Amino acid sequence: MLGTMMDRPLLVSSLLQHAERVHGDRVNLSCEAGEVRRAFTYRELGSDARRLAAALSELGVQHGTRVGSLAWNSDRHLAAYFGVPGIGAVLHTINQRMPAEHIAYAVNQAEDRVLLVDADLLPVARQIVPATPSVQHVVVLGDGEADIPGVRSWSFDDLIAEAAELATFPELDERTAASICFTSGTTGLPKGVVYTHRSTVLHALAISLSGGVAISPERSYLVACQMSHVNSWGVPHAATMQGARLVLPGPHPSPLDYLKIITRHRPDMLIGAPAVMGLIRHEYLARRGEFDLSSIRTVWMGGQTPPPALVEWWAGHGANTVNGWGMTETHPMATFSQGHTDQGRPLPLVELRVVDEEGVELPWDGRSAGELEARSPWVTGSYLGQTGPSESFHDGWLRTGDVAVIEPDGTLRIKDRFKDLVKSGGEWISSVELENHLMEHPAITEAAVVAVPHEKWQERPVAWLVTATDVTDDELRDFVRSKFPSYWVPDAFVRVDAIPKTSVGKVDKATIRKQQTTSSLAPSAG
Amino acid sequence: MLGTMMDRPLLVSSLLQHAERVHGDRVNLSCEAGEVRRAFTYRELGSDARRLAAALSELGVQHGTRVGSLAWNSDRHLAAYFGVPGIGAVLHTINQRMPAEHIAYAVNQAEDRVLLVDADLLPVARQIVPATPSVQHVVVLGDGEADIPGVRSWSFDDLIAEAAELATFPELDERTAASICFTSGTTGLPKGVVYTHRSTVLHALAISLSGGVAISPERSYLVACQMSHVNSWGVPHAATMQGARLVLPGPHPSPLDYLKIITRHRPDMLIGAPAVMGLIRHEYLARRGEFDLSSIRTVWMGGQTPPPALVEWWAGHGANTVNGWGMTETHPMATFSQGHTDQGRPLPLVELRVVDEEGVELPWDGRSAGELEARSPWVTGSYLGQTGPSESFHDGWLRTGDVAVIEPDGTLRIKDRFKDLVKSGGEWISSVELENHLMEHPAITEAAVVAVPHEKWQERPVAWLVTATDVTDDELRDFVRSKFPSYWVPDAFVRVDAIPKTSVGKVDKATIRKQQTTSSLAPSAG
Structure with a gap:
């Protein structure tokens, strides 16, 4: 039977292109030390990303080349989010808080050819470059250059000032790798998770659905979770697609920086780990009366269950706490809850199950606890460099290592990490x-x-x-x-x-x- | 580089399965003559769809087999929406309001092997069956059977009562055809548009995004646009995915039926053509004081620009009018507007352009009028039975036949159909x-x-x-x-x-x- 739909690929560049054309005038903020360093529209972001793509091509970056980033949440890092995958290269976001030996291990595993480095993280780059022979270029995300023996140094701002905009991003296979993030490696060495264009676009759609995480047009998101870890939970991609305002706090944001930004720029939603939210609370209390949190309607806390006292404190300031469950391997969002006492229900296209020690599926009865397994177009199917079967997978499902029960309505309750259970x-x-x-x-x-x-x-x-x-x-x-x-x-x-x-x-x-x-x-x- | 995401297909059955597990208790309504004929949960819908899939397999329906439906908006039709594509067969929804010769033409083009027919539409089936040799089975959507020479007759209710539930829907390639809808054919013969599983899932995601059409969990949708035409604008698929309540008006709904349903079951949103909304207004005014429209917060009018007077009337009853642009070939939603004076802006992953008579792209300046062209994973790339190049496509884009301008912010303004311009x-x-x-x-x-x-x-x-x-x-x-x-x-x-x-x-x-x-x-x- 003839007749079908157009075979248009799901590409990261299509999110950017949509933003350039449909949300072109929408203004985002990139901050430093609590002050706006640059207000930039999605049209300007597109221009930066297109220039970066052209400049990297000049440096020899091609389809499949890995480009590492050692960087905070900023306009420049965001340009790399689109410019690097736009040409089929792969952005390896490096968690700058990992020990240097883990960073070097990750760079070697990913075989990064270029490193994009924030100025304050150059000492880390200097430390690892001698041990990472694949690295040939270091681009400083600013107007200075590094002086690191054995590699060529560039200034990001100079590179994109001199480059011409790439007019058209190439049409890639949507299963092309777009980015890499390593797990945080609480046990053993970190493992590389490879996100594709397809998974990135589908995840952006999923977290923008109404009634869920709902990254929404016209709203404003202060991103306190790091762009160096799991793509800031997918928020930059979704916000770009939806024409939301991104407020990026910049290098080493302190609790005081966050308070300044919130008070002056009034974001609707604050997104980050409970630890950061606790520090912001602490600073706010220490400076009683100086700052205004009233714009924050929602605090999205991820990574671990927020302490009830913290949730109550934010509620007292008019902000509802939401959370979800996920991990580096799940992009990360697999479930979402409008509250904070459970992990919520699976997003569409995410399948969850709990299995007993023999791998047999357990009922969704709110009582039967077992290991949680996940399956979805945005769940990893194999790790970077994995050459054979892995214990992380079971019959096509990801083994999460979490012990959970699932309620009859699909509500997930994480009980523990398997390795954190005490067998007495x-x-x-x-x-x-x-x-x-x-x-x-x-x-x-x-x-x-x-x-x-x-x-x-x-x-x-x-x-x-x-x-x-x-x-x-x-x-x-x-x-x-x-x-x-x-x-x-x-x-x-x-x-x-x-x-x-x-x-x-x-x-x-x-x-x-x-x-x-x-x-x-x-x-x-x- | 090894390491990638799971290769999970985007399937219509995954929407149903999600609803069964996560929204299983959510209750939908299927009506007749303004009364609820059946309240049914998504779990029950899943059971019906799985039984129908098993029963159709028994009748010889296989991967690729076309199953026609001559049916109104009902629970049974909805079960076919999932049960037929679930096994890789293709649901050809037939517009029951087309002339009989067009219906016969469409059935022959699609080579339907089975027809699912509402009892009141059996006269149409009787009229066309002698001219449609591919049809072997007629299933009456109810508890009766038809008596049509030359075909075997079945009762839908008996078939699914006797069938065992299909436990697992097969894993299909997501580019498998899921459904077919013919254009309404204002000029010449209707043309068949083939929707795939991939396009159906992506469209469901797109119309559920926050800030847009936003088919949302917990909300309630009275579907006055026909399930026989462009999948009721994708609402049944999106509502199932999101766990929204569907209110289906049943056979031959009259304006009075709609008023009864709205008053008693209080849907949030009313979806249909301006003509239907006008008839509901007329009936409401004729029966002043008898009915209550206060639950309706949004009226989504599609198909053509709603008359300003109608928009104002609904606004006077507390309902905001929204609209969008699309056509059978675009699934149908390509743009959406929170208002009614323009056609809104493109949905993510939808590309639009206007071109002049030489096919050269025109600027988005709100002034340059040309033919509108569209490109998206949910826009048709070729028609059913199309064997060579077609004038409907231009360089990989669909030619829409609409004359439009696009504003700098992406707002679409349809000026006319090309063939409706007057050249004086x-x-x-x-x-x-x-x-x-x-x-x-x-x-x-x-x-x-x-x-x-x-x-x-x-x-x-x-x-x-x-x-x-x-x-x-x-x-x-x-x-x-x-x-x-x-x-x-x-x-x-x-x-x-x-x-x-x-x-x-x-x-x-x-x-x-x-x-x-x-x-x-x-x-x-x-």
């Missing part, structure tokens, strides 16, 4: 549930529970706590017993000044476990 | 602009302007008018001259009881021209 005397203890409960105690501002090896019980929980006021161990034991069986009571409550965090702001349980297991614990659980 | 003495006269102006005259309720051949001027405009009160030709001439040059004044104002309409409710200019050109006109234009 043949019973499972959820570290996440313990943490959430502990954080409801008025004296506790932060809590992390880890398993430590135990002669008799195999493993026992230990709690690390940041406390605001004094509280005795006995009081804490009673508090835990008020909700859980007594064998859930941690063997120790360790007071610390701060909980160790990973490069993306998550609780770093590997470090806690390491430090904790150097001490020995007497058998005490009953 | 070397100048173009827009019949649409004349009609819109005439309908602003208080005495005129409907107007249609056509070109008739003229010895001296080549063509001259003639206006057909439905009037509410008396008005002289002189008054009308003055009224036209108040806005347009005098050569725009129609040579004749013909009073009629009703303007002829096509099977989809559009003004039937072909018929008007035919009737008008049998009369002769004296040269009078200056």
